[in-house]
Amino acid sequence: MRALVLNTVNKSTTVQDVPNPEPGPKEILVRVRAVALNHVDYMNAVKPLAAQEKRVLGSDFAGEVAQVGEDLVGLDDPRAKVGARVSGFVQGASSVNDRPGAFAEYVAIDYDLTWNIPDKVSFEEAASVSLGAMTAAQGVFERLQLPSPFSETGVSEQRSIREDEPVSVFIYGASSSVGLYAAQLVRLSEKTSDRKIRLIGAASPSKHALLYDAPYSYDLLVDYRDPQWPEAVRKAAGGEGAQYAIDAISQGSTVEQTDSVIKSGGKFAIFRAPAAGNFDIAKLKTKPIFGAVWEALGVEVQYHGGVTIPANTKARAFGAALYKYLGSGVESGQIKLYPNPVRVMPGGLEEIPSDGFGLLSGSFKAVQQDQKGHLGPVSGEKIVYVVS
Numbered sequence: 367m368r369a370l371v372l373n374t375v376n377k378s379t380t381v382q383d384v385p386n387p388e389p390g391p392k393e394i395l396v397r398v399r400a401v402a403l404n405h406v407d408y409m410n411a412v413k414p415l416a417a418q419e420k421r422v423l424g425s426d427f428a429g430e431v432a433q434v435g436e437d438l439v440g441l442d443d444p445r446a447k448v449g450a451r452v453s454g455f456v457q458g459a460s461s462v463n464d465r466p467g468a469f470a471e472y473v474a475i476d477y478d479l480t481w482n483i484p485d486k487v488s489f490e491e492a493a494s495v496s497l498g499a500m501t502a503a504q505g506v507f508e509r510l511q512l513p514s515p516f517s518e519t520g521v522s523e524q525r526s527i528r529e530d531e532p533v534s535v536f537i538y539g540a541s542s543s544v545g546l547y548a549a550q551l552v553r554l555s556e557k558t559s560d561r562k563i564r565l566i567g568a569a570s571p572s573k574h575a576l577l578y579d580a581p582y583s584y585d586l587l588v589d590y591r592d593p594q595w596p597e598a599v600r601k602a603a604g605g606e607g608a609q610y611a612i613d614a615i616s617q618g619s620t621v622e623q624t625d626s627v628i629k630s631g632g633k634f635a636i637f638r639a640p641a642a643g644n645f646d647i648a649k650l651k652t653k654p655i656f657g658a659v660w661e662a663l664g665v666e667v668q669y670h671g672g673v674t675i676p677a678n679t680k681a682r683a684f685g686a687a688l689y690k691y692l693g694s695g696v697e698s699g700q701i702k703l704y705p706n707p708v709r710v711m712p713g714g715l716e717e718i719p720s721d722g723f724g725l726l727s728g729s730f731k732a733v734q735q736d737q738k739g740h741l742g743p744v745s746g747e748k749i750v751y752v753v754s
């Protein structure tokens with residue numbers, strides 16, 4: 367098959383012919399139709415982790431099942447059928463451990479770490495969902511412990527809030543991919559618990575109309591470039607601040623700013639570790655809770671900075687439960703989570719290193735001044751490539 371291969375020695379990234387992956391007994395082989403880009407894909411290309419000379423890059427994919435592993439033959443699960451439309455994410459080069467990458471014509475993955483794509487959702491849209499939605503769900507349900515529509519996670523915690531006390535959730539970086547999924551999950555949590563949630567977000571004003579609309583349905587949005595925004599958020603959350611906060615950017619001053627709008631005793635989810643996000647945890651009132659999306663894959667990950675994320679069976683069970691939920695009701699046309707707006711880029715895998723990674727790294731900023739089109743500024747969108 368053709369795949370986007372990182373040479374970890376000379377840091378070149380080129381499309382090469384590599385052997386097709388063989389699905390294990392409980393794996394499916396997916397013919398990849400579309401892939402989406404995440405910051406980590408670019409980061410791994412410029413700062414390779416792998417000890418091996420060659421690694422296939424890429425995390426998010428969507429495609430069709432081409433083959434099922436021997437233990438899955440006859441299994442009554444819609445994902446374990448040849449021709450099924452599925453999406454998921456893999457680690458690619460995001461670990462020292464040797465793992466498959468998604469920027470390829472085929473990828474092998476545990477069937478229960480994929481979700482069924484509704485007919486109304488295209489492969490390009492579906493590719494934007496898996497990694498971002500898992501990251502957001504870990505934040506909303508595992509770290510903030512809000513009631514979940516697909517497990518009992520957090521219900522007891524939520525009940526500890528007095529019934530008459532309004533619940534406020536604040537999302538910083540509401541237009542980011544993680545922020546767009548987090549808001550939808552908060553709204554699903556609201557339906558599950560039948561408790562009104564006041565959802566407050568910080569994003570560029572150009573994205574406010576999108577975010578006030580369904581499925582995000584924010585109650586209030588502030589402009590993160592307005593220095594007065596923390597005061598406006600505290601006021602909207604009843605004066606003392608929000609009980610729950612998510613910093614979907616988690617970079618430098620965003621963490622301290624978000625911390626400043628959290629009520630005493632509140633909960634705080636972040637998505638970058640202090641060293642990677644360049645912030646000082648000692649300066650924060652509320653201890654933020656961090657985690658890595660890779661935990662959902664249930665395997666040990668040797669990561670950047672010599673960090674080892676141990677295999678976590680609970681996190682894997684959570685991930686599998688989220689994806690089962692996302693695919694439930696597909697036969698009746700239900701969409702549980704709406705994909706991010708997508709920018710489908712011209713060209714295929716070959717163009718990812720120049721155009722796709724160029725957009726993620728900000729290297730087109732000069733071009734962006736006067737150019738729209740596929741190299742224009744990325745805001746509230748996922749970059750997607752068609753593979754086949």
Ligand SMILES: NC(=O)c1ccc[n+]([C@@H]2O[C@H](COP(=O)([O-])OP(=O)(O)OC[C@H]3O[C@@H](n4cnc5c(N)ncnc54)[C@H](OP(=O)(O)O)[C@@H]3O)[C@@H](O)[C@H]2O)c1
Pocket residue numbers: 404405406497498501538539540541542543544545568569570573590614615616617620636637638657658659660744745746747
């Ligand atoms: N822990 C994990 O496992 C994990 C997994 C996935 C992602 N992440 C991290 O989560 C963060 C978000 O990732 P993503 O893929 O969701 O990002 P993304 O979609 O690429 O984020 C881009 C958006 O963020 C907004 N933005 C950028 N800088 C901002 C700032 N300083 N303040 C407010 N908004 C800002 C931009 O809004 P405007 O255009 O309107 O300015 C833009 O719409 C990244 O730091 C990523 O590394 C962590």
